Amino acid sequence: MKTSKVRLCLASGVLLLLCTAAAHWLVPGLVPDFVRGLLAGIGTGLLVAGLLARHLPDPADASTPALRRRYMREFAPAMAGYTVAILGSIWLLKHHVDDPALRALVALSPIPFVGLAMRAMLRHIRDTDEMQRRIEVESISLATALVSLAYFAAGLLQAAKVIDVPSAMAMIWVFPMLCLVYGLAKIVIARRYG
Incomplete structure (x- = not known):
């Protein structure tokens, strides 16, 4: 079962990236940049998720079926809400909102959903067995x-004027990078204990 889901995830990611590239090079201007960026992001996310899932231990070894179901009931809606909120906030901030207070509110709208996703993760970790909790921590x-x-x-390279990364971009990528590195670290640490 796990192998078929991993293959589906990887194949979907590759397909989305190929479609995005084809739209960009074969028919430039037909697909808006925002849509191409969205498809490329989803495709990349599916590829990374598939590669991580391929190397992670089987979820059945990490927790009980009831705990996994509860986690998905809490995590999936939070991430769906986050996706809608982030896309909606980007669109609103580009086209419709000028008042600074309202811009701040719209910009922060994804935060409650990230908080709910983190809560689901923490509850999942708290309720796993001692070995799995140790691997997670x-x-x-x-x-x-x-x-x-x-x-x-x-930051040191930026201060030395060796690189020039816009601060908003650097700050936005901290949490996704933390999630990615966590997945990679979990592969290594789970294998050490496995």
Whole structure:
């Protein structure tokens, strides 16, 4: 079952990236940049998720079926809400909202959904067995240390005028990078204990 889901995830990611590239090179201007960017982001996300899932231990080894169902009931709606909120806020901020207070409210609209997703993750970790909890905590700790170190190094390079990364872009990518590095760290740490 896991293998077919991983293959579907990988194939969907590749297909979306190929469609995005084809739309860009074969019929330029037909698909708006925002839509191409969205499709490329989803395709990349599916590829990364598929690659991570391929190497992670089987979820049946990590928690009970009831715990996994509860996690998905809490996590999936939060991420769906986040997706709608982030896309809606980008669109509203580009075209319709001028008042600074309202812009701040619209810009922060995805935050409650991220909070709900984090709550689902924490509840899942809290209710797993001791070994799985240890793997999760070590993975999160390692990911936090590595991303913090990379962000600090980038800040030093920015201050030395070696690189020039817009601050908004750097800040927005901290959480996704933390999630990605956490997934990679979990693969390594789970194998060490497996």
